[in-house]
Amino acid sequence: MAETTTVFDAVVELIGGLVGDDLDILGVEVRHDTAFHEDLGLESIDLVTLAGLLTERFGPRVNLAEHLAEFDLDDVIGLTVGQIADYVAACLRDSDGLPEGG
Amino acid sequence: MSQVSRPPQAREPVAIVGMAVMLPGAPDLETYWHNLRAGVDAITDVPADRRDPHFHAGVADPTKPVPPDRTYCHRGGFLAPFDIDAAGLGIMPNSVDTIEPDQLLSLRVASMAVADAGGLSTLGDPTRIGVILGRGGYIGPRMVGLEQRVRTVRTVMRVLAELNPGMSPEESERVRSALLDPFGPAQPEAAINLVPNLAASRVANRLDLRGPAYTVDAACASSLLAVDQAVGELDSGRCDAVLAGGVYHGHDDTFWAVFSQLRALSPTQGSRPLSRDADGLLIGEGAGFVVLRRLSDAHRDGDRVYAVIRGVGSASDGRTQSLFNPDTAGQQAALRRAWSAAGLDPAAPDSVGMVEAHSTATPVGDASELTALAEVFGAPPGSSAVIGSVKSMIGHTMPAAGVAGLVKAALAVYHGVLLPTLHCSEPNPLLAKTRFRVLDEPRPWEGAGPRRAAVNAFGFGGINAHVVIEQDVTPASSGAVSVDEPERVLRLAADDPTELSRLLDAHADNPTGEPVGTGRYRLGIVGPNAKRLSVARRVLARAGQPGWKWSSGDVWFTGEPLLHESGAKTAFVFPGLEAEFAPRVEDVAALLGETPPTIGTETVPEHVAAVADVGMLLHRALGRMGVRPDGFAGHSIGEWTAAVLAGMFTGDRPGIGLDGFPMPEVDYLALGCSVEEAAAGIVGESDVVVSHDNAPRQTVVCGPPAAVERLGVKFRAAGVFARSLPFQTGFHTPMMRPFVETYLSAMDATGVRPGTVPMWSATTADRYPADVAALRRLSADHLLLPVRFRELVDRMYAEGYRVFLHMGPGQLGSFVADTLADRPHLVINAASGLRTGLAQLRRLGTALWVDGGEPDLGALDRRTREPGKSEVDKPVRPGITVRVTTPTLAVQAVRGLLDRRVPLGARPDLPADLPETVAAELAALLAETDDTVRSVVAAVAERPKRSNGHRAHTPAPRVVPSPPSGAVITKAPTAPATVRTSVLRISVETMPYLRGHRFFRQRADWPDETDYRPVVPATTLVEWAQRAAEQAWPGEVAVAVRDIRFTRWVIAAPAQDMEIRVDRPVPGGPVIVHMGQSAVMAVDLAADYPPAPAPRPHPGPLDGPVLTHKEIYGERQMFHGPQYQGLTEVTAHVGDQLCCQVAVLPAPGSVLDNVGQALGCWLQVKAERRILAFPVRVDSITFHGPPPPMGVRVDCVADARLPDDSAVEMDAEVTYHGKVWARITGWHDIRLDCDQADHGVYAFPRDNSLSTPLADGWWRAVDRWTTLASRDVFVGVYLNAPERAEYAAVPPREQRGWLLGRVAAKDAVRGWLAEHGGERAFPAEILVTGDGDRLRVRGHHGRSLPGLRVILAPGGPTAVSARVERTTGDG
Secondary structure: OHHHHHHHHHHHHHHHHHHOOHHHHHOOOOOOOOEOOOOOOOOHHHHHHHHHHHHHHHOOOOOHHHHHOOOOHHHHHOOEHHHHHHHHHHHHHHOOOOOOOO | OOOOOOOOOOOOOEEEEEEEEEEOOEOOHHHHHHHHHHOOOOEEEOOHHHOOOOOOOOOOOOOOOOOOOOOOOOEEEOOOOEEEOOOOOOOOHHHHHHOOHHHHHHHHHHHHHHHHOOOHHHHOOHHHEEEEEEEOOOOOHHHHHHHHHHHHHHHHHHHHHHHOOOOOHHHHHHHHHHHHHHHOOOOHHHHHHHOOOHHHHHHHHHHOOOOOEEEEOEOEOHHHHHHHHHHHHHHOOOOOEEEEEEEEOOOOHHHHHHHHHOOOEOOOOOOOOOEOOOOOEOEOOEEEEEEEEEHHHHHHOOOOOOEEEEEEEEEEOOOOOOOOOOOHHHHHHHHHHHHHHHOOOOOOOOOOOEEEOOOOOOHHHHHHHHHHHHHHHOOOOOOOEEEEOOHHHHOEOHHHHHHHHHHHHHHHHHHOEEOOOOOOOOEOHHHHHOOEEOOOOOEEOOOOOOOEEEEEEEEOOOEEEEEEEEOOOOOOOOOOOOOOOOOOEEEEEEOOHHHHHHHHHHHOOOOOOOOEOOOOEEEEEEOOOHHHHHHHHHHHHOOOOOOOEEEEOOEEEEOOOHHHOOOOEEEEEEOOOOOOOOOOOHHHHHHOOOOOOOOOOOOHHHHHHHHHHHHHHHHHHHHHOOOOOOEEEEOOOHHHHHHHHOOOOOOOOOOOOOOOOOOOOOEEEEEOOOHHHHHHHOOOOOOOEEEEEEEOOEEEEEEOHHHHHHHHHHHHHOOOOEEEOOOOOOOOOHHHHHHHHHHHHHHHHHOOOOOOOOEEEOOOOEEOOOOHHHHHHHHHHHHHOOEOHHHHHHHHHHOOEEEEEEOOOOOHHHHHHHHHOOOOOEEEEOOOOOOOHHHHHHHHHHHHHHOOOOOOHHHHOOOOOOOOOOOOOOOOOOOEEEOOOOOOOOHHHHHHHHHHHOOHHHOOOOOOOOOHHHHHHHHHHHHHHHHHHHHHHHHHHOOOHHHOOOOOOOOOOOOOOOOOOOOEEEOOOOOOOOEEEEEEEEOOOOOHHHHHHEOOOOOOOOOOHHHHOEEEOHHHHHHHHHHHHHHHOOOOEEEEEEEEEEOOOEEOOOOEEEEEEEEOOOOOOOEEEEEOOOEEEEEEEEOOOOOOOOOOOOOOOEEEEEEEHHHHHHOOOOOOOHHHOOEEEEEEEOOOEEEEEEEOOOOOOHHHHHHHHHHHHHHHHHOOOOOEEEEEEEEEEEEOOOOOOOOOEEEEEEEEEEEEOOEEEEEEEEEEOOEEEEEEEEEEEEEEOOOHHHHHHHHOOOOOOOOEEOHHHOEEEEOOOOOHHHHHHHHHHHOOHHHHHHHHHOOHHHHHHHHHHHHHHHHHHHHHHHHOOOOOOOHHHEEEEOOOOEEEEEEOOOOOOOOEEEEEEEOOOOEEEEEEEEOOOOO
16 A cells, blocks of 8 residues: 555656646646546647656556557546556556666 | 525426527527617518418508408517528428428427537437427418318319309319419328427427427417426426427417407507506517426536526416406416425515516506516515516517516526516506516616526416526536536736736626736636636736746636737648547537537548538637638648638538548557657558658557557557557558549549638648649648648748647647647647537637637627627528418419400400400410410429429429439449439420420410420429439539530420430549430539528619510510419619519429520510520539529529620529529520511411512512521421421421422411411411422311412522412312
C-alpha cells in the first residue's frame, strides 16, 4: 500500500509537471479519480509525453503505450490518474527490482 | 428535490425540458418569446387564399343574427404556409398533400420541441416516451376534400339531373369526373391520413416513440388536459418522458360558422381579453408542445429546466345553466385542485407572480373567470400579481390555447420577465376585486422565492383545467456534463488588470450577456459559477505577467488579444476522418431550422458524408454568429469540405469519397511520435508509408494490414503509442494510384475552379493554385501524397494565422496546439462530443471575443429578426410547403360540358367582338371539350400507385408514370454496368395527355389519331430523362439537365416504343440519357437540390400587349390542348424581357413546355415572319427544388433574344412562391417559315388556305418553305394518312411540287364548296388521288363530296395552280 501511495505521489508529481501552474489556478486537487481529459484538460496527444515521462522516471518496464493498446478509445479518453498510478505500481511489483531513482 | 416541502400524496414535480410552438406570427419558440415581450399583434385579415368570398361577403349588421353560411368576422390569427422537411421526417413527399395539415404541423412542432430538449437521445428509452396531444374533433381541409368527393358531388349531380332531364348517363359521368378532377384519383392508401388521432400517432411513428400516443379532446382545455395526463404518466412511472401539447389548425368555415352562430366572435374584429371593451373572440391557430420529464431525472441528466410543474387540476361544471356559459364554481374547483396538488395555498400573498388567463375576450367568459380568480386567490394585503392573455396577440387557438399559455408562462418564469397584454388600456372593472393587474409592457420579475405562475384553460361544455408552474431553483447535480443551460456569458474588458478585477467583482453575479468595458485586458467566462469565478480571480491575479493568457476551465483571459495584432488572421480548419466522431449538433441544426445531419461512421462513405455535413453545418452556424474566416484549411478529406465552401467544387457536399468510390484495403496506424521517428521505424516494411504528419507528437503510417499489425507491436514495444484507425481508405498514399482516375473524373464532371476564399493545401503546405490545370494536378496529389498538416500549420502561422477554429469535434485542434506549442495562438473546437453544440459554440464565441474577435453570441440564444415577421429561416434542405387550401369542385370544367346546349350567340364566355371565324373555332374547341376533359380525367386516373398522392397542390407532379408506366428497366446484357435501358410505350392511349399536344387540328370527331400528329413535348422528354436517372440511381435527385439536344419529334400515333438509355460512366458523375433517337442530354444527380439563388428582379415596363389565356389558346397562338394550356398570362417588357404566369398542370413537362410557349407568344408579338418555333436545344436547366405542386401558379421571367431570322433564344427563371425553382440557360428554338397569314392556316386550317384564289376558279399554291421542317408542318396540316404515305413514296426532289399540287387541289375544292354553299372542310377531309395533272377528290372519313375532279397547272417554277371540274359521278 505504501508503495502504491509513493507511486501515486510520483505520478501526481509528473502530471503536475505536465499540466504546470494550471492545476493551482483551476483549483484541481489531483486525486485517484481525477480524469486526464475532463478534469485536467489534457488531450490524448499529451499521453505521449506522459508515457515518456513515466518511462524516464520508472524505467522501460512501464510502457503506457503497450498498456493502453488494450483499452477502448473511450476508456483512454476517460483515463484517470489512479488508473495510471495503479498500472505503474503493478509494473513495479511484477518486476523484481526497485524503480530507478525510487 | 424541490425546496418547498410537498405533501406525501403530492405528485413528483415534473420538469418542462423542451418547448416549441408554431403560432400566428411565431414560427418558432424564439420568435414567440420575442413577440410576447415586444407585444406583437399577429392578428390579420383572413388571408386571400383561405377566404371564401361568399362566406366572408359580410353582413349588413353584425349585431344581428347571421345565416349559417356567412360570418360577420373577417380577422383572426393565421399561420403562414409552412415547410416541412418531408425527407428528414420520413414522409413521402408525394403524400404530403393527402395528410391533414394539423398532423404535419404537430409532427413538425413535436420535432422542434424534442430538438429544443436536446434531442431524442437525451430523453432516455424511447419505449417509455409518450405523446399526448390536445386536438378537437374539428374538420380539417383534407376531410373537407373527402366530404366533397363523397357527398357534395353526389348532391350536385342530383341537382344537375333534376335541372337537365335529358342528360345521358355518359354525360353525367363526364360531368362527375370533371367536377372531381381537382381532387385527383381516389387514393385508398391515403385514407389513413385523414384519421384524426394520427396527429399524435404520427409523432410517435416518425420519432419511433413506443409509449402511449393519443389525442384528447376537451375543447379549449385540451392542451392542459394533455399535460394533466402526461404528468400522471410520469408520476406513475409508466413513462419517462412525455410530449404534451395541443393543435388547432385549418380554420374551416364550418368552425367559424359555429362561432358566428354562437355570436362568440368579435363584431368589431378585435381581440381584447381582460379589457372593459371585450366584445368577443378572434380565432387563432397553431400548435405547441412541451417535453416533460420527472424533475429528478432532468436534474440527474443536467437538462435545462424551463419550469417545474407543481400541480395540475381539472374539473367539470357538472349540471349548470347552460353548456355554453362558463361556470365559476367549476373553474374554482379546477384551480383549487391544482394548488392542492402543488401543496400550496393560492390565497397566500406571494403565492403567484403571474396568471395566464383563459380570457378569450367574451364578456361572459371574462367575467366568470375573473370572479373565479378573485375567489381562489383573493386580494390579501401586499399581494400583487400580473394577469395576461396571449389571445390579445394571436387570438384564441382553441385546443392549442392551453399550451400557448403554458409556454408563455414557462418562458416568463424561466427568463424572469412579466409580460404585457395588448388592447387593454381600460381593464375589465372586475380586475379591481383581484390581486391582478395587466401590463402594457414587459417588466423584470422581481421578488423573493421561486417565480411561480399559473395557467387557465377552460373549454365549452364546462371542462376546466389549471396548471401551477414555478422556477427550478434546485441546483443541478454536479458533474453533469450535458448541461444544456443557455448559460450566461460574462465578458469584461479593461485597460488594466486592476480595472478588470473591479469589473469582475461588479458583474460576477449578474452577467448581462453583453461585453462590459473596453480595453486590451479581456476576460470571458461561460456559465460563471463560483468555481469558474474563482478560477478567473486566480487568473487575474497573474494578469500583470507579460504574455500571460489563459484558456481552460471555461475561462479565457488575455492582455494581448491575438486579433488586435495587425495582419492577424482566422482560419477555419475542417477535419477529416478520426477514430471517434460523435459531435452533438442537434441543437445547432435546430437553431438554424435544419434537420440534424446523420452521424454515421459504420462505412467510409457515411463517415465522409457525416464529417462534411457537420463541418458545413458549423460553418453556417459561425456565419450566423458573424464569424468569418480569412482562409480555409482542411485535414485530409476535410479539404474537400473546405473546397465546397470555397466554391472550388460544386454541390452542397463533396461528391467524392462516397458510395461507389473505390479504395484500397490498407490500414492506418496512428503513432505517438514525430514524423522522423515514424519514418525510421517503418524502414523494414517496404509496403508501408507515412501518410500523415499531423503534429510533433502524432504521425500516421499506412500499409497492408499484416505489415501494419507487425509495426504496431514493434512501436508499442518501443514505448510508442500505436493504434490502428477503424477505417480503410488509403487516401494520401501511393496505394490510391489505381483508383485516382475515378475521383478525378467525378471532379471533372462538376468542375474544379479556383475558390473564393484563400484555401490552404496540406499536400503542398501552401496556398492552392489559381490555375485550373494545377488545381486538377493537386487534387490528384492530395490523394497520393502525404498530409503535411504540421508543416501547413507552421506555414499558416508564418502567414499571420493566429486563430484556428476547428470545424468539428475531435483531436485535430490538439494537432494545431501541439505544433504551435508556446507560440501565441487560439485553437478551439466548434463542436464537441461532451457538451451540446450550442454550448460549445458559446465557448468558441467567448474565446474568440477575448482574443479580439466580435462574434455575435446572442445569435445562439435567439433568432434575430424584425418584429412580426413570420418567415422561418429557410432550411437548407428545401421543404415541402403545407397549405390548408382545400380543392373545390371544378365548376369551371363542367361549364363547357353542359353549356353545349346553349346557342352560340348566348355563350357567356365569348366576347361579342370576336371575329366570326374565331368564334366558330372556339365553338369547335368547346365541342371538343368533352373529349379533352375525358383525356385529362383519364390521364389523372392513369397515375400509377407508385406516384400516388398527386393531385391539386401536390408537391411533385410526377403525375405521369414517370418513366414511365410500363417501362421495364433492365440492364442491357451487353451494356457496361453503368448503363440501364428501358423501353417506353408512347401512345395516346397510355398517355392521354398527349392529346393536348397535337400539332394539327382536325374535325372534332376525326377518327384517325395520326392526322392530329400528337407528339411528346420536348420538355416531357427532359422530365422523363430526369425521372429515369433518379430511378436508376435511387436516393439522388436530378438537379440539373445540361446539353440537351432535340433531334426529332417523338410521335405518339401510331404508337411506338422508345428506348430510354441512361449511362453514368463515372460514379457520382453526370448521367447521359438518350431518349431513343430523339433527344440526348446529361442529367446531374445529387443528394439534394442546391439552394435557390436570389430571384431576378421583375422586369421593367410593359412593351406590347398583355396576352391572356383566352388569347393565347382561344385564338390558337399556341396549338396546345387543355392538358398543356397552363399559360394564364404572357407579357412583354422593355429590354426584350418577358414574363408569364403558368398554372401547373398534371402532364409531365408541362411547366417548362409552357415556358417554351411563352417564348413562342413573345416571338409572335415581336416578329412578322418565321413565327412558328420549336425547341432544338437547351444549354442547361438547373433545379432548386422538387417540381412545384400541381394546381399552383409559378412565375417566369425570361430574357429573350432574336439572334437571327432562324432562331429565338431565352434564358429564363421559374419561381414558385418567390423562390427560384428552375433556371434555364440557353434555350434555343428554331423558327420555321410561317408568317402571320400562314400561321392562320396552321391554327385554323378549316377556315384558311395557303393557296390564293385567282380568276376563273383557279387556286395557286406557292412554295414558301426554305427548310424541310417548315414544309413538314404543312404536310401535316394538309395531308391525311393515305396521302402522307403517298408523299413519302415520292422521290424527294419531286416532293415539293407534288405537295403544292395537293395543297392547291384541296384549296380549290374547299373554295368550290364554299362557293356552292357547302360546309367548310378541313384539308384532311378531302382525299386527293391520282397522278399527273388530273386528280380525283373524294370525301374522307365521313365527309361527303359531290363528284369532283381537279386539274393542275404549273404556276411557275415554285407554284402550282388547281381548278375544280364537276365530274359526272365517275369519281
